[in-house]
Amino acid sequence: MARMKFLCDADRCIECNACVTACKNEHEVPWGINRRRVVTLNDGKPGERSVSMACMHCTDAPCAAVCPVNCFYTTADAVVLHSKDICIGCGYCFYACPFGAPQYPKVGNFGSRGKMDKCTYCAGGPESDLSTIEYEKYGSNRLAEGKLPLCAEMCSTKALLAGDGEMIAQIYKQRVIKRGYGSGAWGWKTAYRETVAI
Amino acid sequence: MRDDRKDEMGRRHFFRALGGGSVAAAAAITAQPMIATPAQAYDPGADETKARYRESDHVKAFYRTNGYETLKKN
Numbered sequence: 001m002a003r004m005k006f007l008c009d010a011d012r013c014i015e016c017n018a019c020v021t022a023c024k025n026e027h028e029v030p031w032g033i034n035r036r037r038v039v040t041l042n043d044g045k046p047g048e049r050s051v052s053m054a055c056m057h058c059t060d061a062p063c064a065a066v067c068p069v070n071c072f073y074t075t076a077d078a079v080v081l082h083s084k085d086i087c088i089g090c091g092y093c094f095y096a097c098p099f100g101a102p103q104y105p106k107v108g109n110f111g112s113r114g115k116m117d118k119c120t121y122c123a124g125g126p127e128s129d130l131s132t133i134e135y136e137k138y139g140s141n142r143l144a145e146g147k148l149p150l151c152a153e154m155c156s157t158k159a160l161l162a163g164d165g166e167m168i169a170q171i172y173k174q175r176v177i178k179r180g181y182g183s184g185a186w187g188w189k190t191a192y193r194e195t196v197a198i
Numbered sequence: 199m200r201d202d203r204k205d206e207m208g209r210r211h212f213f214r215a216l217g218g219g220s221v222a223a224a225a226a227i228t229a230q231p232m233i234a235t236p237a238q239a240y241d242p243g244a245d246e247t248k249a250r251y252r253e254s255d256h257v258k259a260f261y262r263t264n265g266y267e268t269l270k271k272n
Contacts, residue, residue: 002251070240076249086240123250126242146254158264164251167261174266 003078005165007172008052010183012159015040015050019151019160026150027139033103035119036151052160055101055119056191063093079123084115084137098190122149169196
């Protein structure tokens with residue numbers, strides 16, 4: 001069974017934010033919410049690296065562990081999704097997430113933030129596949145269409161990889177071996193408790 | 199001063215009686231066994247948790263174009 005993962009090749013990311021824009025447009029993500037962001041480390045200094053970050057769809061996801069209403073579920077593809085009908089907007093998942101993925105439509109205290117929104121790995125939500133209600137709540141369901149997340153497909157430098165974990169790890173290994181250096185698979189130890197051994 | 203209201207329940211007696219009643223009520227509640235209800239996680243059903251990923255031609259093209267062989271400069 002394929003296990004969906006994201007891998008950002010930080011040596012290729014040029015901080016163009018095309019992934020962020022593609023995601024916003026594809027899912028019509030509301031104002032104030034970014035399901036994906038590009039984080040730049042050591043900005044303007046030697047060794048600067050940019051990493052495109054979103055929900056990593058963790059193994060044993062901490063957001064699901066702390067949710068008081070158990071609105072999270074994991075699909076057979078290991079994609080972590082949630083039900084906006086059950087979410088109470090408490091914000092616990094935001095505090096638990098090591099990647100800062102959960103976002104809220106409103107600024108407020110406990111329960112007044114609105115329903116949590118996060119990357120769905122372009123896999124929609126609990127409503128029936130490719131339905132209008134699913135699109136309105138969670139955005140498009142590209143996985144059901146036989147496609148991969150648009151952020152990765154749009155990446156101009158092919159830095160962001162998505163798909164079967166084994167497959168994208170193999171692609172990354174080939175790159176590192178050929179060019180002779182790599183920055184490691186960012187977030188993999190935290191999210192999947194493993195890394196790409198080369 | 200003579201107490202003319204001996205038959206009536208005084209303030210202290212009232213609260214004593216009330217306290218006794220509360221203890222009896224609490225005892226009645228604890229006498230009933232506490233039945234633990236199992237926590238229920240959200241289950242969207244097998245249809246919604248099924249695998250959607252499939253290695254379509256579209257996905258294969260993504261893997262092929264991201265592989266090193268097509269990225270390297272000749």
